[in-house]
Amino acid sequence: MRPKFVPVILAGGKGERFWPLSRKHRPKQFLCLDGSGESLIQATANRLVPIVGGWEDIWVITSKLLESGVSEQLPSLPAANILAEPEGRDTAAAVAWASLEVAKRYGDDVVIGFFPADAWIGDAGAFAKTIGSAIALADDRGAIVTLGITPTFPSIGYGYIQQGAASGEYGFLKTYQVDRFTEKPDLATAKNFIASGDYTWNSGIFIFTAKTAIDELKLYAPELMQLLIAKGVDIYPTLPKISIDYALMEKTQLTHVIPADFGWDDLGDWNAIERLLKGDNINVELANHVCIDTTGSVLYASNPDEVVVTIGLEDVVVVRDGDVTLIVSKERTQEIKQVLGKIKADRELDRLL
Structure with a gap:
C-alpha cells in the first residue's frame, strides 16, 4: 500500500x-x-x-x-x-x-x-x-x-x-x-x-x-x-x-x-519560450509581428491589437506589455533583474514593477 x-x-x-x-x-x-x-x-x-x-x-x-x-x-x-x-x-x-x-x-x-x-x-x-x-x-x-x-x-x-x-x-x-x-x-x-x-x-x-x-x-x-x-x-x-x-x-x-x-x-527567462515554441520557425511570434530580415528572435505583445515591427534584428527579445516595452539581446536576459533594481530606486517608475 x-x-x-x-x-x-x-x-x-x-x-x-x-x-x-x-x-x-x-x-x-x-x-x-x-x-x-x-x-x-x-x-x-x-x-x-x-x-x-x-x-x-x-x-x-x-x-x-x-x-x-x-x-x-x-x-x-x-x-x-x-x-x-x-x-x-x-x-x-x-x-x-x-x-x-x-x-x-x-x-x-x-x-x-x-x-x-x-x-x-x-x-x-x-x-x-x-x-x-x-x-x-x-x-x-x-x-x-x-x-x-x-x-x-x-x-x-x-x-x-x-x-x-x-x-x-x-x-x-x-x-x-x-x-x-x-x-x-x-x-x-x-x-x-x-x-x-x-x-x-x-x-x-x-x-x-x-x-x-x-x-x-x-x-x-x-x-x-x-x-x-x-x-x-x-x-x-x-x-x-x-x-x-x-x-x-x-x-x-x-x-x-x-x-x-x-x-x-524551468522556464527561467524569455529564452525558455524559444526552446519550447520555436520549432522550425525563424522567430517565436507571440505578437502581431511585421518584420523585415529579423531572425532568431522572440516577440511578445499582451495586447493583440498592438503591432510589433522589426527590421534587421537578430537574436533579440522584444516584449510589449501595458506601459513598458523591453528590447534585450537573448544573451543578456539574465540582466533584466539589474534593470528592476534601477526601477525600484526610482519612485516615479516603481509602478512598473
Whole structure:
C-alpha cells in the first residue's frame, strides 16, 4: 500500500526575468507562457491532482501578497491548504514551515513532495510514474529524493547533481546516492559534466517523509527550525534567508536522485519560450509581428491589437506589455533583474514593477 502523499507547490517566486509581463501582482506562475491555455501554477496543480486523487491534499505555499491570486488561479484548492508567508525568506523557510504544518495534519509518516510552480513538464504520465518511484524510495529508505533531469545541452543556468553509487530500483527506475550538487557551472564545466554521463540537472523537486525533513532540518538548519517551532509564523520575517539547496541538500547524507526524462524546462527567462515554441520557425511570434530580415528572435505583445515591427534584428527579445516595452539581446536576459533594481530606486517608475 502506497503511503499518504501530500504535494506542496512552491509559488512565492517573483519571476523577475520575465518582466515586464511578470509583475508584483501577476508573477510568472500566474501566466500562460507555453500556449496551452493554462497558467504555470494551474498546469502544476493539474498534474498533481490525479496522483493524489483530488484537491483536498494539494497544498500551496506563497507570499501574503499573492494569496488571493492563488485562490483565483486554483478555485478548487481548499483555503486551509494555502500557506501565506508574511515575507519571502527563500525556499528553506518555505520547506521547513510547510513540512511542520503538513506533519501537524497528517502525522510524521506522511510523504511530502515540493514542486516549483513555474516548471514546464511535457509528459504528465511519465512524470506521475517518476513521482510514484520517488514516494516509494522516500518511504522505504527514509531518503531525501530529488529528481534529476537528463541534460540535453550544457546549460550554465541550471544546477547539476552528480550521481554516485546505485541505491536500488523503484518502479523500474534506477536510483542513486547523490555525490554532490553544483550550482550554475561555467560552460566548460557544464560540458564536462554532460560528457561524463554522471550528472543530471537539478529539477528543484524534492520528496521525503515529514519526519526525515524535520529531523534533517533540525540538524543542519537548527536556528531556522528552533525559531519556527518556538514562535510559529509570527517569527517569519526574522528567519535566515537561505535556499533549501544550501541549507539542507548540500549537507545531508540522505539524498538520492532518480534520473528522469519526462520533458522539463524551468522556464527561467524569455529564452525558455524559444526552446519550447520555436520549432522550425525563424522567430517565436507571440505578437502581431511585421518584420523585415529579423531572425532568431522572440516577440511578445499582451495586447493583440498592438503591432510589433522589426527590421534587421537578430537574436533579440522584444516584449510589449501595458506601459513598458523591453528590447534585450537573448544573451543578456539574465540582466533584466539589474534593470528592476534601477526601477525600484526610482519612485516615479516603481509602478512598473
